[in-house]
Amino acid sequence: MTKNAPIKPHSASHHNAAPLSLISADSDKKATIGLDYMTYEQLEDFGDELNVVRQRVLDDLGQKDADYIRRVIKVQRASEVLGRIGIFMPFFWPAFVAGVLFLGLSKILDNMEIGHNVMHGQYDWMNDPMIDASRFEWDNIAPSQDWKHGHNYIHHTYTNIHGMDRDIGYNMFRIDEDQPWYASHRFNLPLAFILMLVFEWGIMYHGVELDQYLQGKISKADFQGRRKRAMKKIRKQVFKDYIAWPVLGLSLVPFFGWWAPVAILGANIVANIIRNVWSFIIIFCGHFPAEVQTFAEEDAQNETRGQWYLRQLLGSANITGHKPFHVLTGNLSYQIEHHLFPDIPARRYPEVAKDVHLLVEKYGLEYNTGRLSRQMFSVIRQLGKLGHKPSDPYKIGNSPESKALRRAKREEAARRQEEARAPQLTS
Amino acid sequence: MGIIRKALASRPIASLTSPYTVDHYLEQIHPMLAAENVRARVVEVIHETGDASTVVLRPNGAWTGFKPGQHVQFGIEVEGKRRIRCFSVSTSSAARNGTFSVSVKAHPDGYVSQFLHRELTPKTLVYLSQAEGEFVLPKVVPDNLLLMSGGSGITPVMSMLRTLRDTKHRGQITFLHYARSRDDEMFTAELDELAANANVTVERIYTRAPAKGAQLKGRFVIDHLKHLGIDPTDTLTYVCGPAGLIETVRDTYEEIGAADQLRMEYFKVPSVNLDAADATGTLTFDDAKLDADNSGATILEQAEAVGLNPEFGCRMGVCNTCVVKKNHGAVRHIISNEISANTDETIKICVNVPIGDVNVAL
Numbered sequence: 001m002t003k004n005a006p007i008k009p010h011s012a013s014h015h016n017a018a019p020l021s022l023i024s025a026d027s028d029k030k031a032t033i034g035l036d037y038m039t040y041e042q043l044e045d046f047g048d049e050l051n052v053v054r055q056r057v058l059d060d061l062g063q064k065d066a067d068y069i070r071r072v073i074k075v076q077r078a079s080e081v082l083g084r085i086g087i088f089m090p091f092f093w094p095a096f097v098a099g100v101l102f103l104g105l106s107k108i109l110d111n112m113e114i115g116h117n118v119m120h121g122q123y124d125w126m127n128d129p130m131i132d133a134s135r136f137e138w139d140n141i142a143p144s145q146d147w148k149h150g151h152n153y154i155h156h157t158y159t160n161i162h163g164m165d166r167d168i169g170y171n172m173f174r175i176d177e178d179q180p181w182y183a184s185h186r187f188n189l190p191l192a193f194i195l196m197l198v199f200e201w202g203i204m205y206h207g208v209e210l211d212q213y214l215q216g217k218i219s220k221a222d223f224q225g226r227r228k229r230a231m232k233k234i235r236k237q238v239f240k241d242y243i244a245w246p247v248l249g250l251s252l253v254p255f256f257g258w259w260a261p262v263a264i265l266g267a268n269i270v271a272n273i274i275r276n277v278w279s280f281i282i283i284f285c286g287h288f289p290a291e292v293q294t295f296a297e298e299d300a301q302n303e304t305r306g307q308w309y310l311r312q313l314l315g316s317a318n319i320t321g322h323k324p325f326h327v328l329t330g331n332l333s334y335q336i337e338h339h340l341f342p343d344i345p346a347r348r349y350p351e352v353a354k355d356v357h358l359l360v361e362k363y364g365l366e367y368n369t370g371r372l373s374r375q376m377f378s379v380i381r382q383l384g385k386l387g388h389k390p391s392d393p394y395k396i397g398n399s400p401e402s403k404a405l406r407r408a409k410r411e412e413a414a415r416r417q418e419e420a421r422a423p424q425l426t427s
Numbered sequence: 428m429g430i431i432r433k434a435l436a437s438r439p440i441a442s443l444t445s446p447y448t449v450d451h452y453l454e455q456i457h458p459m460l461a462a463e464n465v466r467a468r469v470v471e472v473i474h475e476t477g478d479a480s481t482v483v484l485r486p487n488g489a490w491t492g493f494k495p496g497q498h499v500q501f502g503i504e505v506e507g508k509r510r511i512r513c514f515s516v517s518t519s520s521a522a523r524n525g526t527f528s529v530s531v532k533a534h535p536d537g538y539v540s541q542f543l544h545r546e547l548t549p550k551t552l553v554y555l556s557q558a559e560g561e562f563v564l565p566k567v568v569p570d571n572l573l574l575m576s577g578g579s580g581i582t583p584v585m586s587m588l589r590t591l592r593d594t595k596h597r598g599q600i601t602f603l604h605y606a607r608s609r610d611d612e613m614f615t616a617e618l619d620e621l622a623a624n625a626n627v628t629v630e631r632i633y634t635r636a637p638a639k640g641a642q643l644k645g646r647f648v649i650d651h652l653k654h655l656g657i658d659p660t661d662t663l664t665y666v667c668g669p670a671g672l673i674e675t676v677r678d679t680y681e682e683i684g685a686a687d688q689l690r691m692e693y694f695k696v697p698s699v700n701l702d703a704a705d706a707t708g709t710l711t712f713d714d715a716k717l718d719a720d721n722s723g724a725t726i727l728e729q730a731e732a733v734g735l736n737p738e739f740g741c742r743m744g745v746c747n748t749c750v751v752k753k754n755h756g757a758v759r760h761i762i763s764n765e766i767s768a769n770t771d772e773t774i775k776i777c778v779n780v781p782i783g784d785v786n787v788a789l
Binding site for chain 2: 061063065066067073074077078081119120121124125126127128130132133134137138139149152233236239240244245248343
């Protein structure tokens with residue numbers, strides 16, 4: 001049974017526009033998100049007002065946005081070339097160190113302001129095959145196709161809904177009060193530290209969706225496709241950074257000794273770690289500070305556009321900073337604006353933020369923003385605090401109470417299914 | 428340059444620049460510098476008639492040339508947005524001056540063709556594809572050849588004619604062209620010149636304003652060929668022009684059993700119907716080789732209706748999971764109501780409805 005979704009335009013009428021899985025199969029009950037702040041009518045208005053903002057920016061896109069992304073790409077390519085040259089001079093340490101930093105910078109720009117945003121389709125309107133979401137591949141272990149599915153679709157549609165957004169704690173951490181606690185969460189902080197260093201591998205592994213496969217949520221063919229694509233990308237990235245470039249460094253051995261290629265290998269590793277640490281910090285600060293809200297599936301079912309917007313707003317956190325900082329974060333320091341309008345070019349988020357501020361004031365909403373240090377501290381404290389075993393047995397994943405609750409839910413679902421089937425059997 | 432270009436485009440280099448190609452770096456040095464991406468500079472824009480112009484292009488070294496009759500994808504950027512259209516090459520492939528031309532008639536709704544005619548200036552950078560298309564002369568050109576065109580369909584045929592002239596082809600060539608009037612005709616002077624060659628017969632039929640004393644009049648009928656002394660069954664025939672002309676010629680040739688002699692090229696001008704309520708035409712799923720009558724629903728929904736399972740995500744134009752290549756045709760964005768008719772562009776099928784005939788890579 002498919003019902004037309006209650007999310008109204010963006011889209012034209014008669015259009016089945018909402019994520020299907022968010023429609024409750026057995027209830028027409030309206031979603032309850034946002035009722036603490038406003039009425040259903042106000043939620044509608046709120047949605048309409050944000051739609052207007054979105055359309056205004058979309059109508060204004062043009063040469064300056066194209067010039068901007070091309071300029072960023074130019075800086076990224078230049079810094080990559082400088083970086084590659086720099087690390088080829090391990091005999092002259094200032095150039096070598098600068099090379100490592102340039103290479104790290106290039107990978108950060110590539111992944112954040114270019115890759116992430118281009119793959120959201122923010123620049124698809126340019127119709128340039130080199131800046132096109134469906135064709136773009138980034139300098140990262142994670143293959144773009146699976147990242148786009150997990151990020152653009154799952155994470156951006158079901159943002160912060162427990163059981164649907166796989167990015168809440170990445171199946172590794174307990175970062176929210178409403179996540180069940182398991183013993184592994186005792187190691188929240190040390191695990192987070194390790195993940196920070198190898199973050200690109202974590203993103204890749206997340207996109208393979210082994211857990212989803214083992215739970216029977218994706219098909220074997222789907223899983224094997226993901227694994228195959230991941231292996232292919234790993235081969236390419238590893239070959240480039242850790243084999244091909246260091247092997248070229250062998251040409252330095254007769255002049256400077258055996259350590260030259262090793263230094264080049266090390267430089268590549270460090271550059272990747274620089275990018276890993278940076279992107280990890282920005283991404284964790286975008287969703288995991290303490291005040292960020294999460295939602296239950298039941299509350300989000302049958303939501304309206306206004307409620308969808310509100311969920312994005314309450315489920316994200318911004319980081320304040322100066323302009324170069326925002327560029328280095330891929331403007332994900334404007335995480336809230338990014339989640340409201342994931343498909344408009346990120347350089348527009350500061351401008352959009354002004355409109356969002358007005359709406360936040362008008363409706364008395366919370367707008368989570370703060371310095372990088374504040375947000376980071378909040379995330380660290382959250383990881384530490386929620387790693388402790390909670391006293392409430394219902395918050396412990398494998399306590400008898402939780403197990404009984406899950407069993408009851410399963411039985412309830414089965415009963416509903418039975419009920420839904422019953423009339424068909426009798427008729 | 429050939430060896431250097433080959434080396435730059437080779438796999439070892441690609442593995443060093445992965446996930447990018449070497450062109451991603453070269454283009455930062457100079458826009459024309461590329462191992463594989465074809466780029467060109469506009470040398471000159473020649474106005475042929477009131478609404479047609481010839482654009483002379485100097486391509487970079489990645490260009491591998493063309494066969495007469497082929498077309499290129501011609502992309503220009505206006506306001507940050509690349510607009511791409513297919514245009515036929517009109518020059519002789521025997522020319523050795525490193526340039527070639529496309530000739531274009533400004534289409535009233537055609538943004539690119541209008542831009543070319545009115546605003547394109549020398550030195551503009553043009554994003555090209557390699558030459559494409561099967562509408563080409565055979566390796567050995569037979570002794571009897573008929574070239575037929577209507578309106579701006581003259582361009583690929585003109586390229587053939589010029590090439591045959593430049594390669595000193597000795598066989599008999601008949602060129603039969605239909606235009607509305609002499610003023611409306613491209614390459615008039617050159618056609619007059621060509622007609623002076625002993626082995627070339629040039630016959631132009633002006634459908635709206637017939638020339639004085641013209642023996643042939645009106646649209647194509649088999650009598651036109653009879654009058655020119657052509658037997659379609661043993662004359663290799665090329666025809667390019669509007670759908671009406673091609674259909675008539677095809678039907679005629681089929682009737683007399685000469686279909687195997689006929690080579691055709693349609694003009695892919697999208698039939699834009701701005702009346703959104705009007706859902707007409709056929710939606711073609713190119714990869715699956717399926718057709719469906721356009722129901723007016725989104726392309727995603729129509730694809731699902733015929734049993735396809737395209738990838739999709741949010742179904743509201745946000746997540747970008749469902750983007751596919753649209754080969755040609757016009758679509759309307761149901762959110763912005765914007766109509767886009769670019770060939771070879773990617774669209775989000777969840778928020779686009781077809782207008783008229785649309786072909787997508789699904």
